[in-house]
């Protein structure tokens with residue numbers, strides 16, 4: 001660990017800090033979950049290629065729910081076989097040390113933080129969780145586990161039985177993935193957006209891990225923390241907007257490397273009790 005980071009962690013640690021950790025696709029890529037960017041993200045319907053920005057929309061679901069479900073079930077079949085990694089586990093340790101002074105905000109819908117053992121109370125999945133569904137008609141059944149369905153083949157239609165399982169038991173409408181679509185807005189009820197902002201507003205330290213900052217709530221969290229003078233650490237093998245924010249922060253540090261290699265050590269240094 002380089003000296004600058006070590007000093008920053010020592011100074012932050014001595015003040016019983018409130019810590020917000022913001023994670024993105026990079027932390028899950030190390031568990032083998034594809035990011036589905038670029039050509040990996042294509043989905044072919046008829047003779048046309050669709051990008052995630054077109055498939056993961058309320059508009060697409062309204063016009064072709066079966067196709068959207070096929071795409072989700074295929075893409076996120078991979079999540080069930082992936083395992084949480086050392087970086088996910090390090091954040092479980094950090095939560096155990098900090099208790100209520102810890103908040104995890106994740107853009108990932110793969111459920112790996114939950115499966116690693118991060119608590120539901122202190123984990124805000126601001127883009128939802130693909131292991132859950134809710135009624136597309138919003139009839140009041142709340143959020144429920146995704147019914148157990150085998151991952152469909154890439155070129156197969158959904159079976160009538162599968163379609164039946166994806167219907168609301170209360171009103172008969174389609175169930176929808178419990179995830180934020182590209183043409184929808186963040187909210188508190190489903191995605192705990194206000195809670196995430198509130199935690200950021202009180203943070204003494206923001207650790208950003210593997211996120212490219214493409215969406216607006218994470219950027220809002222970054223700029224809020226910068227404005228209030230929080231220490232900011234960006235862990236990412238690649239350049240990204242949060243590195244720019246960390247660079248501008250009075251107490252900021254850029255760690256150009258992988259989450260699995262760096263996060264456990266950062267957590268270890270935050271967890272040492274002051275003498």
Ligand SMILES: [Zn+2]
Pocket residue numbers: 135136137138139140141168169170171172173
């Ligand atoms: Zn319903």
